[in-house]
Amino acid sequence: MMRELFYDPFAMGFMRRALAGCVALSLAAPPLGVVLVLRRMSMTSDSLQHGILPGIAVGAMLGGLSVWAMALGGFVAGLAVALLAGWLARATNGREDSQFAGLYLVALAAGVAIVAATRSIDLTHLLFGSVLAVDDSALLLIAAVASIAIAGLAIIWRPLVMESFDPFFLRAVGGRGGVWHLAFMALVVLCVVGGFAALGTLMSIGLMMLPAVAARHWSTELPGQVRAAVLMALIASLAGLLASYHADIPAGPAVILAAGTLWAASHLAGRRESVLSRMRRPHLHA
Numbered sequence: 001m002m003r004e005l006f007y008d009p010f011a012m013g014f015m016r017r018a019l020a021g022c023v024a025l026s027l028a029a030p031p032l033g034v035v036l037v038l039r040r041m042s043m044t045s046d047s048l049q050h051g052i053l054p055g056i057a058v059g060a061m062l063g064g065l066s067v068w069a070m071a072l073g074g075f076v077a078g079l080a081v082a083l084l085a086g087w088l089a090r091a092t093n094g095r096e097d098s099q100f101a102g103l104y105l106v107a108l109a110a111g112v113a114i115v116a117a118t119r120s121i122d123l124t125h126l127l128f129g130s131v132l133a134v135d136d137s138a139l140l141l142i143a144a145v146a147s148i149a150i151a152g153l154a155i156i157w158r159p160l161v162m163e164s165f166d167p168f169f170l171r172a173v174g175g176r177g178g179v180w181h182l183a184f185m186a187l188v189v190l191c192v193v194g195g196f197a198a199l200g201t202l203m204s205i206g207l208m209m210l211p212a213v214a215a216r217h218w219s220t221e222l223p224g225q226v227r228a229a230v231l232m233a234l235i236a237s238l239a240g241l242l243a244s245y246h247a248d249i250p251a252g253p254a255v256i257l258a259a260g261t262l263w264a265a266s267h268l269a270g271r272r273e274s275v276l277s278r279m280r281r282p283h284l285h286a
Contacts (some may be wrong), residue, residue, distance in 0.1 A: 033212025053111030217270025
């Protein structure tokens with residue numbers, strides 16, 4: 001029974017590649033998501049996942065369905081959206097998140113228009129991906145993206161966290177907060193692009209944000225939240241792939257639904273600031 005449930009699905013090569021890709025994303029994406037939550041930029045990732053679509057479509061149009069060509073196009077488009085949003089916010093004295101909202105709507109429409117015009121690209125595949133169709137080339141891309149993201153975040157971690165908590169102090173001691181912010185956004189774009197190969201542009205941030213948001217209910221410290229987020233992403237990857245195999249449902253949505261289940265459970269019964277923990281907290285009476 002246990003062999004049929006847990007071992008037999010991964011006796012097949014496509015399931016092993018899918019698991020390896022999801023594990024790589026689970027190690028790289030959630031720490032970035034935790035920092036996005038810390039910086040109150042959770043919805044920025046949603047904007048970027050739409051912002052990469054026109055670049056992916058152009059990459060597919062010029063380079064065929066090469067995952068590397070689409071990834072390069074997506075990275076350029078996502079980075080352009082991030083840079084333009086920051087520039088517009090400074091130039092107009094507006095909020096960066098509002099600039100992201102406008103840009104991602106334009107980028108999403110442009111991407112769909114390009115796909116419709118070419119008529120040779122499967123829009124469903126671009127939007128929702130196919131974890132079980134991850135081939136060696138896509139797996140190599142995901143592994144490369146995850147390695148760069150983990151190493152890059154490790155390099156910029158200390159100044160990035162300092163800039164997140166106290167940007168004025170970092171500025172006072174000569175730190176370049178804008179440089180760390182830009183480097184961090186580049187890593188987020190890179191990870192979103194890596195996720196699209198397996199989960200599609202609409203779900204590539206699922207493993208980044210759902211465990212990251214849930215992690216705050218399990219630890220008060222940033223390192224503890226990163227560990228909790230990575231662990232939940234790994235559990236969601238395994239559970240989602242197994243559910244996909246046994247229940248015959250699409251693998252990408254199954255992985256994100258598993259992450260969503262852990263997110264909901266954390267809100268309900270997490271160690272801190274959950275529904276049950278607040279109900280158990282003694283009330284002070286005057």
